[in-house]
Amino acid sequence: MEKANPTPLDGPFVWTGAALATAEGWRSVLSPDEAASLKRAARAVIASGKPLEAMRRDDFQVPQLQARWLRISRELEHGHGFVLVRGVPVEDLSDEECKFLFWGIGLQLGVPLSQSRLQNYIAEVKDIGEKMGQATTRAYRAGGPLRFHTDQCDALALLCLREPISGGHSRVVSSAAIHNEIIRRRPDLLPVLYAPFCFSRQGEEVEGEEPWYERPVFDRGVDGSFTSLFSLSFIESAQRLPEVPRLTAMQREALELVAQLADELSTTIELRKGDMQFFNNHVVYHSRTDYQDHDDLARRRTQLRLWLATPDSRPLPDGASVFFGSTQPGAVRGGIKPPSGRRFAFADWRSAGWTDADLRTFRGGHAA
Numbered sequence: 001m002e003k004a005n006p007t008p009l010d011g012p013f014v015w016t017g018a019a020l021a022t023a024e025g026w027r028s029v030l031s032p033d034e035a036a037s038l039k040r041a042a043r044a045v046i047a048s049g050k051p052l053e054a055m056r057r058d059d060f061q062v063p064q065l066q067a068r069w070l071r072i073s074r075e076l077e078h079g080h081g082f083v084l085v086r087g088v089p090v091e092d093l094s095d096e097e098c099k100f101l102f103w104g105i106g107l108q109l110g111v112p113l114s115q116s117r118l119q120n121y122i123a124e125v126k127d128i129g130e131k132m133g134q135a136t137t138r139a140y141r142a143g144g145p146l147r148f149h150t151d152q153c154d155a156l157a158l159l160c161l162r163e164p165i166s167g168g169h170s171r172v173v174s175s176a177a178i179h180n181e182i183i184r185r186r187p188d189l190l191p192v193l194y195a196p197f198c199f200s201r202q203g204e205e206v207e208g209e210e211p212w213y214e215r216p217v218f219d220r221g222v223d224g225s226f227t228s229l230f231s232l233s234f235i236e237s238a239q240r241l242p243e244v245p246r247l248t249a250m251q252r253e254a255l256e257l258v259a260q261l262a263d264e265l266s267t268t269i270e271l272r273k274g275d276m277q278f279f280n281n282h283v284v285y286h287s288r289t290d291y292q293d294h295d296d297l298a299r300r301r302t303q304l305r306l307w308l309a310t311p312d313s314r315p316l317p318d319g320a321s322v323f324f325g326s327t328q329p330g331a332v333r334g335g336i337k338p339p340s341g342r343r344f345a346f347a348d349w350r351s352a353g354w355t356d357a358d359l360r361t362f363r364g365g366h367a368a
Contacts, residue, residue: 006187008180009226013081013283015174017267026080028068030087037062039089042101052103053121053345057353060104069108072278073362076109076155077312081280082172088274090161095124095302102159102304105276110308111352112345113153113335117204121345125158125303127293148173148262148285149231152323153307153334156279156286160271164301167291170277173266175228175285179218181261182254189254193217196319197251198244199229200237206339212238213322217258221315221327227282232259262287271303282314309333311349311362330363 008014015023030038041062045055072083088105090098099122106112112121127144148171158170182190196214205211215229232255238244247255262285271277279286293300309332316327325343326333332352337343346352349359 006183006190008183009176011176012079013174013226013280014176014180015080016177016265017173020080020082020172020174020267023080025071025075026082027084028086030085030089034062034065034068035087035089037064038101038105039093041104042093042097045104046097046100052100055100055103055107056346056351057107057358058355059353060107065108070361073109073310073312074364076278076280077310077314078364081174081283083278084269085276085278086272086274088159088276090159090274095161098159098161099304102157102276102306105159106157106306106308107352109157109278110155110310111332111349113307113309114338114341114343114345115305115307116336117206117338119338119341121306123305125305126300145290146288147232148259148266148287149233150175150229150281150285151279151307152336153281154310154313155308156277156281157306157308158277159304160273160275160302161304162299162302163271163273164291164293167289168271168293168301169289169291170269170271171266171287171289172269172279173262173285174283175218175230176226176283177265178258178261178285179226179228181265182257186254186257189250189257190218192250192254193258194219197235197247197255198238198241199231199234200241202234202237204336206337209337212241212244215319215322217254219317219320221317221329223315225282225314225316227314227316227320228285230258230285307335309335309344311354311359312364330359 041060045059050059075083093101103122114121115123194216196216198212198214200212217228217230219227221227239247291301311330313329315329316324318327320327324333332344332348335343
């Protein structure tokens with residue numbers, strides 16, 4: 001199969017921001033009863049004394065929400081690739097209680113992954129003073145706007161605990177729509193984007209790994225499934241390494257066009273306290289707008305973040321093993337390998353509390 005095939009992609013994961021605004025299926029609001037059941041489940045686990053990272057899927061069962069978890073999973077992998085849920089009950093919970101709540105929700109959809117070499121499976125997205133543009137900066141610890149990018153996982157989950165004074169809105173765009181628009185405007189650049197670029201590991205490499213790796217922006221799995229990897233910041237950071245080849249003029253032009261189209265085709269969503277977002281990184285890029293934050297660190301814009309391996313994930317191209325590990329569909333994969341310890345919060349689906357029946361239910365499109 002010729003990967004850089006000029007045939008446009010087709011499916012619900014191909015959308016413009018304007019079309020998404022009027023589409024159904026990707027957004028919903030929890031009812032008061034559903035919110036209360038989530039709060040009870042979180043407090044029950046906390047009362048049991050079980051540590052957060054020892055909590056399994058079956059420790060956080062909320063029967064009335066099982067159908068919702070399945071709909072979210074389907075929408076991520078077979079729908080728009082983006083889901084917004086409003087009304088998560090964070091207002092009466094401490095930050096630590098919110099972590100138990102969010103971890104429990106994450107376990108209904110996948111297995112949490114290490115998000116850095118520090119082996120943190122749940123991260124606080126909060127400005128703690130790191131500066132963007134440094135070789136080892138991680139954007140979730142810095143303030144200001146973010147450019148469109150993907151994360152190193154099948155699905156990203158965010159829960160908003162505190163809002164800034166103003167701004168800090170979420171922006172999402174279909175990478176498949178960008179792919180199709182490049183076919184329309186500049187088909188000569190499509191083969192460039194299906195060829196390798198060098199991405200920095202941002203200082204997260206472990207022994208035996210180079211500080212950078214090569215991957216195309218656009219790629220296809222063995223079954224033809226589309227996947228995209230994009231981060232201008234990580235590509236630019238790799239250019240500071242002397243052993244990395246310099247970008248060609250066509251590569252720069254192609255990257256600039258991807259960034260331009262991301263701006264043109266995206267939609268902006270105002271995040272509120274209690275909002276929860278899910279992104280399929282293979283078909284969606286995300287970013288945030290600039291914002292004015294509180295001076296008081298305790299009041300600053302705060303989100304919780306999970307990186308998840310999902311049971312219904314697509315097969316990936318062989319080359320994706322450089323940062324995903326396994327390329328098999330439905331595998332526990334992705335995340336950042338710590339120097340020692342576990343890359344995944346649980347070694348496999350069953351140790352995370354997923355039953356064979358759970359896996360059969362959620363694997364509606366890809367066998368594993």
